[in-house]
Amino acid sequence: MWKQIEGSRAIAETVAMCRPQVICAYPITPQTHIVEGLGELVKSGELAGCEFLNVESEFGALSVAIGASATGVRTYTATASQGLLFMAEAVYNAAGLGLPIVMTIGNRAIGAPINIWNDHSDSMSMRDSGWIQLFAETNQEATDLHIQAFRLAEELSCPVMVCVDGFILTHAYDRIDLPLQHQVDAWLPRFEPRQVLDPAEPVSIGAMVGPDAFTEVRYLAHNKQLQALERIPEISGEFYEMFGRESGGLLRPYRLDGAEIVVVALGSVNGTIQEAIDELRDQGVLIGSISICSYRPFPLEAVCRALMNAKRVVVVEKSLSVGLGGMLATDVQMALAGRRQKVFTVIAGLGGRPITKASLLKLFRQAKADALESVTFLDLNWNVINRQLARENATRRSGPAAESILKDLATLPTKMV
Amino acid sequence: MLSIAAFLEGRHAQAFPSFGSERMGAPVMAFCRISDRPIRSREPVTQPDALIIQDPTLLNQAGLFEGLQPEGYVLINSARSLDQLGVASFLKSLPQDHVLTVPATELALRYIGKPLPNSTLLGGFAAMTGELRLASVLAAIRQKFPSKIGETNAAAAEAAFEQVKQAVAQPPLEHLCAIREETHVEAD
Amino acid sequence: MPFQQIKFYQTGTFTVGNRLLDPAVRTVQSDARRSNALNCGHRACRGCGEALGARYAVDAAMRASDGNLVAVNATGCLEVFSTPYPETSWQVAWIHSLFGNAAAVAAGVVAAMKAQGKNEVRIIAQGGDGGTADIGLGCLSGMFERNDDVLYICYDNEAYMNTGVQRSGTTPPAARTATTPPVGAKPGNVFGQGKSVPLIAMAHSIPYVATASVAELHDLEYKVEKAIPIRGARYIHIHVPCPLGWGSEPHDTIKVARLAVESGLFPLFEAEYGDVTERTVIRHRRPAEEYLKLQKRFAHLFRPQRDEERIAAIQAIADRNIQRFGLQNGEARP
């Protein structure tokens, strides 16, 4: 059913259609609208048989979810940024215990300096936690991925994060085809837990495991994600059969035919990238892109196949591994291990800086001209950087960088958006 | 509401705020794209086809009109004339009837009883650009605010539509229309 | 029969069992069919007070809930010694998640049970003083404030024993720990104002709060069995000596706990909706010094010379408790 609706609301309504039995909420921008919506649906009775808990912290939120999931019910929560970091311990724990919790991440930067705007630093920080991480390109996909996430999580008994770009998707009103309840009911099976806290059949969950078995436990977690590599495309296919929409899957290629330059990116920026690609294609530039939906497990083979014929690979990512460069790029390079293609890292859109088509066009033309550095910071304001570096060279005590930079920005002409 | 109106006409629309941590009263921007095909771009609108300015005090802000298309529209919420606002000369490059003022706040006060000009301006916008039919604007307004508030807002929008319609000749139809709206955050 | 009303003196009013009583009214621990929730083969130290307290409490909870029990455990000694792969000593449905989140996990279990309509299942959360008073206090407070249907049991051995006896928020003044060594002008732990989780719990006005001790089995079981059927958030704080951390003799575990109670240093009371409603009156009051002397963690108060000032300060704490909770006058509960 088509609706012009805010992304967060669409996600809330869809999660509700998956009939979770426990939802816990703790507010943090930009995820908040989702749990607000769910809270309303539970209170109004539209989502029946569901317990909605307002908890005292993100750590508490995921902990409640752990308890609920271990008791054998479908469990959901959402967070972002600092919130995800504050629950980090529980994030690893939920995965370690193999609890199929689904959690939405309204992707947002991590401070300091505190910043509420979108980038991928938060979910990237948890990429090795053992959770499956799926990135949504559009609000339609964000909506659909949640249904798939519950199925995937419960089949494998493994938690899933659905990563949705904060504000850009969560706060955008879009034209979305919302699934119908009977479709969701028909497509999403009942939750059959692998382990459950039941006085009738008592077990001890969460034993201490020593060197004698820890590696095996970890390998099995890894193996689970390898199984996910098989299931994610299948589930996407099964989803298509019921809902008639392509959503999810490991990755989505765009105009790869004969492409010499292939752009790789996660999430909503792919839309703008595709606009840029169309324009360059019209000018005869052989360029295409792949949008990676499944970041964990990372589809090494699929990526390698997609990039088979590319000469240059430009990885545009909204996160920075400080001191190294790109995390996504590192994974892409692993996918291309032993091949001669050049992989360029472009750090873009940090802390909500808009990634404009104009900047992308400029970037891709440089790529075509083979004028790209291995790591590029898109739209970096060099005036500011140079002044600060100069200051720091001049005196060791140069004060907090952020403040000085803000002073500079005030004096420099900058484009307001 | 703009995007909803467009949606109701079967068109693709995308609306999003200039995401900020603003509190009530601070100047903000919101964007809307309307198109006949799916909208993929997620960047902010930098070259608007139309600019709705809810608060004339923002008129002298640097780069306000930056990127405005040569054939673009400007609708300003004010009871005063463009000359009185001192922007007439600055905007004379635009086609005639593409720059108008409408006393949206006054109308809002009259019909809604509150100085909330948003929906009122949408009526004016529909009349000025012809991008949207009044009916869909009113429907969008009623969808956004069910109950009586919807009706009063609709009435105000209709009034604005009539006022602007008087002032303009038949406008040309655009296929892609991007609107930037300058306003103050309102509590709604 | 006339003698049925008579107290039993030979079998002792305070012994675990009592052959002259109807089995139905004897303690859980005297029952040959008790659940042994925490079973043989666990790896707790000799004379571990926490192992004892946990079996006392969970067995009582098992009887009170007719076996419909789920236990959530915080990280700590209890969790480590009870469930090292591949063995578990627990005979109840049990989960361990993290150090600081037992209360929240339990809240989740409750929510899930509620959502499934399994209202007969009772949930307990348990942890040590570190997991309760320190790192877990946030989640605990949240659980209290939401009045989640959880009985939280804290086994207080007054330091981080699992990691090697470091100071916790409930470590008593002057006590030696690995991080408050008995050196310098003021050896051992500082004389702070302390942190009473029971009083913090009472500040949430939850339906039931109680303190208990492994030295007072009848009292402990009474409180657990009273707490189990109550709906809403409940809290029981159990004093459990740690021979390793306190430097007491393994066979003295109960004796030490008893002296804590009889000196007034560990007051036994109950509170409902924020108000103290009952206290367990001290039968034979003992000086705090007797309690301190059994524990090497207080040895520096007596050797090389007596630290009269600080011994008196500790006695003052005991006196205040006795006066504050009225532990010496009034009727003891039958």
Add this chain to the structure above:
Amino acid sequence: MTKPFAITLDVGSSLVNHTGSWRTERPVYVDRLPPCNHGCPAGEDIQSWLYRAESGDYYGAWKSLVENNPLPAIMGRACYHPCESACNRARLDHEVNIHAVERFLGDEAIRRGWQFEPVAATGKHVLVVGSGPSGLSAAYHLARLGHKVVIYEAGPAAGGMMRFGIPKYRLPREVLNAEIARIEKMGVEIKLNTRVDDLAQVLETKEFDAVFLAVGAHVSKRAYIPAGDASRILDALGVLRSVDGGKPPELGRRVLVYGGGNTALDVARTAKRLGATETLIVYRRTREKMPAHDFEVQEAMEEGIQFRWLSTIKEAGEAQFKIEKMRLDEKDFPQPTGEFETIEGDSLVLALGQDVDLSFLERVSGLELADGVVKVDSQMMTGYPGVFAGGDMVPADRTITVAVGHGKKAARNIDAFLRGTAYQPTPKHELAAFDKLNPWYYSDAPETVQATLDAVRRQTTFDEVVSGLDESNALFEARRCLSCGNCFECDNCYGVCPDNAVTKLGPGNRFRFNYDYCKGCGMCAAECPCGAIQMVPETI
């Protein structure tokens, strides 16, 4: 549902981990000797009958009691209960009032007519000389062993000193008669007014396979006191005997009693009951040095008996007695001071102790006498094979309890002698001293004070002074027993073991340690209220 590997475990799996290997000491259950049993001259197993009594099993308790002592109703009244002096409970509040429970059981047995079971006869014949406590006790035990017993009693009624030496107000005669009758019902024959003047003669008849001599000390000691013809001087036993015979002697209004033993008190209190307005006990040493039991002195004082300490009687006149004051030397011996005084008195009763008349033994060969008593070996046999002796006749305290104990011991040895073997007493357990207990587990319980007849009534009649316990009181009292040294199945060890290493075997079967899991912490031993667990080092 395939559970996750390693992180999820099935319950009870820790049983494979045998923590018993950590142990350096192991607990073992022991039985220790309760101080009451240890202190009882009659060798009663007091704790075991209290244990039965506290659950209301009075018959069982009585049966257990008479295993060792056939005279509970008498003993419960007349015994000076050394068991209570030894009772550990005294360290807590007040010793258990054992004699009162014993008396309750004895009276209960009389009330309900409980009897001893008859046993198969061995065909052996034993003569017992004297039907006092030791004679009756020996006869009873011998009869229980199947031997035919005949008692020769010189007096007109059985009971010996119990009848002639103990006033009615301490031992009602119907009680005495009832317990003697019960022994006779077993087949024990008592020949009254049958004095043995020459034992050798009896032995020559070969009528008996063994003999037990149990003659009491009925001959009062005398002291030389210059006295005028008119002065009335009597001996204590004579007075007591004549009172029992129903011909009370003329003592007058003011009676002096000379001596400090229990007999002195008995006779003084008797005099009071015979109408004396003033009764004065004259004793050469202090109250502390008085051999009489303190509670009797207490009762006497309550009855208005007066005392004159540190005094000896030098001369007896018609209605006057000359008294010399004494002082105690460094060895606490009384020494004359040369200070004299005269006090009024209508009569003087001498209570200076008694002797046994041993003349009937003179012709028995090999039988040795020394300082007025008979020499016996550790089997209580005299120098003449087959002739045993006990009670007042042998060196020991002269109390009925000691006598009953002698009777039992002698009976066992006589039985062994008749079987041609030697009696082997079972070795005694280590004493259950107070420091072996953990008394915290016993709640405070004051002794049930037996209602005592009000003093006035006491002075005028021979009604029993101390009344008995009713059932609930007796039960209450029985339950004050701490069960020192012997498991009473309080479940403490089972409850306090942090490793569930104690197995409960069910009522009457106590407990067993599970050494597979016991880490040897010793908490069970420390918390055992009655000291029935001992920690012993492991041999590694």
